[in-house]
Amino acid sequence: MHRPAASVPPLHDDDRDDDDRASTTRRRRCRDWLLTDSPTSRAQAVLGSAYRRWTRFASNPLSMFGLGILVLLVVAAALGPLVAPHDPLQQVLPERLMPPGSPSHWFGTDQLGRDILSRLIYGSRLTLSIAILVVVIVVPIGLLIGTVAGFFGGWTDVVLMRVTDIALAFPKIVLALAFAAALGPGVINAVVAISITAWPAYARLARAETLRYVNADFIHAARLQGASRPRLLLRYIVPLCASSVVVRATLDMAGIVLTVAGLGFLGLGAQPPSPEWGYMVASGRNVLLDAWWVATIPGIAILLVSLAFNLLGDGLRDVFDPRHGD
Amino acid sequence: MNADTPTTPERPAPSPPSPRAAAARRVASGALRWLFTLALTLAGLLVVTFVIGRKVPIDPVLAVVGDRASASAYAAARAQLGLDRPLAVQFLLYARDVLHGNLGLSLLTSNPVLDDIRRVFPATLELATLSTLIGVVVGVPLGVIAAARHNRWIDHVARFVGLIGSSVPVFWLGLMGLLLFYARLHWVAGPGRIDPLYDGMVDTHTGSLLIDSLIAREWDVFFNALSHIALPAAILGYYSVAYLSRMTRSFMLDQLNQEYITTARAKGVPERRVIWVHAFGNIAVPLVTVVALSYSYLLEGSVLTEIVFAWPGIGSYLTGALLNADMNAVLGSTLVIGATFIALNLLTDALYRVLDPRVR
Amino acid sequence: MTTTPNDAPLCEIDGLRVTFRGADGRDTQAVRGLSLTLAHGERLGIVGESGSGKSLTARALLGLLPPNAHVSANALRFEGRDLLAMSARERRSLCGRQMGMILQDPKYSLNPVMTVGQQMREAFRLQNPRAGRRELRERVVEALADVQIREPARVADAYPHELSGGMGQRVMIAMMVSNGPRLLVADEPTSALDVLVSMQVLGVLDRMIAKHDTGLVFISHDLPLVMSFCDRVVVMYAGRAVETCAARDLAHAQHPYTRALLAASPPLADPPELLPVLTRDPAWLDEPEGAPR
16 A cells, blocks of 8 residues: 555554454355355355345345244243233232333333333243244144155045144134134143144145155165165155255244234233233233233234244245245 | 145146047046045044044043043943044044034034034135235235336335235234224224124125125114124225235236247337236236135134124134133134135136147 | 328437346446337338347337446437337337237246236236226237147147147237237247247248238347348348348359358258358447447
8 A cells, every 4th residue: 555655644544444444354264165167065064045034034024023023032031020010910919900111111001001111021931831842842843744744645645634634724723722622722722723734734844845845866776775764764755854944933923923823812822920922912901991012012012023034934935945936 | 823835736747739638637636636625634634623622632522521421421421422432443433523513502502513514614715805905906006016117116016015015914903904094093993793782683695794784775784784894894905905916916927028029128018907817817826825815814814803802703712712622612613614715725826727729 | 190191200219239247247238229110011020140139129119128227329219209208108109009019938928927818817807907808819810820839728728838839929928919910020030949830930930020011129149040031131240230132042142151051051952161250350340330339
């Protein structure tokens, strides 16, 4: 860099410029390494493809919005007791039905004087845990059934798919209600009730994916090399189905959150005084006309979380299956 | 309400032109296969409701004899209820009862459950029909226009509508609707199907208050009923609009990428006709099946909506039974809703095959 | 408008550029500064591999590009009229009356839920808005007979999936050429057909075009076919025209790409020991100097 001798800038500016330049080059070199067309190691290929997917995902503001809300949800659930301003179960009757915007109760209080914001925060744990539990149960079962059906074919396929088709044809919400009614109210029963009706879609999806690959040459090659069937299934086929199953599960979470809230609304989920969001909406019904916020605010929370899962799922689908459409 | 995309029926392999006899045979075997699937699925539903019924934590025998009964009275009651027989026999007895229309007695009303359901189902059908109508009239054109103007503002509006439709809890939306349009704006009547003043004024012919009051030319009753049904139909209708517009848009986008659209344009066909006659003509059949599916989803959605609007349909009946642990009513309603849902689903499959000229 | 003397070109393309914007915002130029002219009644062949931009060029002429395509040119003229200055509606009305297009596979390029007759009637009604149903029906049957379809009335009531490939293409020809357009674009019309049927269809096409003195743009990847069917040939590579000459002069082509293409189909008599391999010279991608941007 040439500078006229008359004006010599101070030394540390030089250093800062150099540092900036060094970090930019480092960043650029890092990006080039990740985006190279000919990766030299498996790690480089995996990281590179993950990076590409991340940039594509991050370029969609809606997907990032969804991700942001979910991060907020997880943080609220994890740090609940530390962040909540009040005890969600504490009834302070003199402070009943305070409107949102009140100094100590940002979202107001319900008819028993409980702080709505704190109840929302604690309730997020319930919502999140039920949704995650359902997915954790349903996805492996559906994956297993679908891949086994697609892989082994023949009668196994026919029988498994018949059962799946029958289960798919059932009305989900009504059956979940009936199960929850029979099993009794409570979180675990709600999880079971929803899981029983949610698995068929994954079985179908996994089977469709499996059928795409089951006659591929690399499967034949692996079999010729002596890979046993369970190994083929678990190490080859299941990972291939992973991306579409993940996308589907994320999108389904939106509906599961709504179903959980629906069960809660009917009193079939977490029991009072647990601050389950659906139940909060139901309890706000009685005071809807005078204290609209008791029913409205938990509903907005449900809406936002469900929306977030939908946006996240759409974003993931764009990333993993760009042929999907728009 | 989470709406699933319908499973696309597999297209049968293209067959060589065959004489009429072989074609008729094919149709017959297809119909038989469909009936078999229907029967199998309904049987599955029966099994599920049977299992649910047995899972109830309350001992049904105790419900009959009380908890102070002697051992012999208990045993006698148990035998009378058929609970001492093996499970398979119990199931067959249950199936036989159901097929004869015996769904048990309701704990709440002491009526046969089937009678109760017969009384309340028409209200749900009326609501679901009106909501689907709204969905078709608003949602389908929205989807067509959104696809035709891909990525312009109307497309974004349609996608937004669809997105919200999959994210909003229906019971909450109903409450918000009541709050805004009934309590604050007084644009519509409140919960219930009709004001008590007009209840029973018109004879029931079709089960639809709207139609019955029109037939009887009771305008007051008609407008009152309309005012009551407007909000729940709009709420449920919104979900139908969201679903139908999304499906229509998706179908249309697929069609607009096809080569025959280019041919039509190359012929000089004006764009409006290309969209509405050529492209839309090709989705009419799958769209009809999707509308039928939408109807079945609305039947399900009514369960959570009716309770908010005190709409006296099968949804209210089911939720009321739930809250009162009236298991006969719960299972009976589940069976009826489930059977209707399944029949509609399978009907759409059959419709698709029947209507598509490529399959004929 | 003005009476165009017959030695004025039917179509003029100068410096055509077709650009697509990808999802990541980056532009891809699919056609890069293409220029060609077509005289009345002339047959021009456009040859090139997949992705060379030949289909896009023809579609740009007809105004049938997808909405996310961006078109620019120094000149894009049809019968002396500036196509780029026209409204969308004017351009659409040119199609069908003056311009027509035949696509590759009639299974996909004909509307599957309308009968052949309905589709042809639609085309004819656009040319003669006042014609009645019976008159249109007669015209349809007549047109089908003209392309040597043996039971024209039966075919008119058939659905496209009931027709064989060759019949379908003849239906397309009947639909698009019967009105006597000034220009016809045939985009790989025989690529989905086997050889014998191909010959039949080309024979029909030949006759119909000669009958109406229609200018033809024949797009294909089959160089020998184009050499025999067309008067002039344009060879495209990566969105550019690398060679333009009379069909009969193609054997003496200059550009190395054309020579490599010619060499790639070995002669039946005295074939070489080893098949030649086409090595791509990156210099072929460069646009000629002074090319307008």
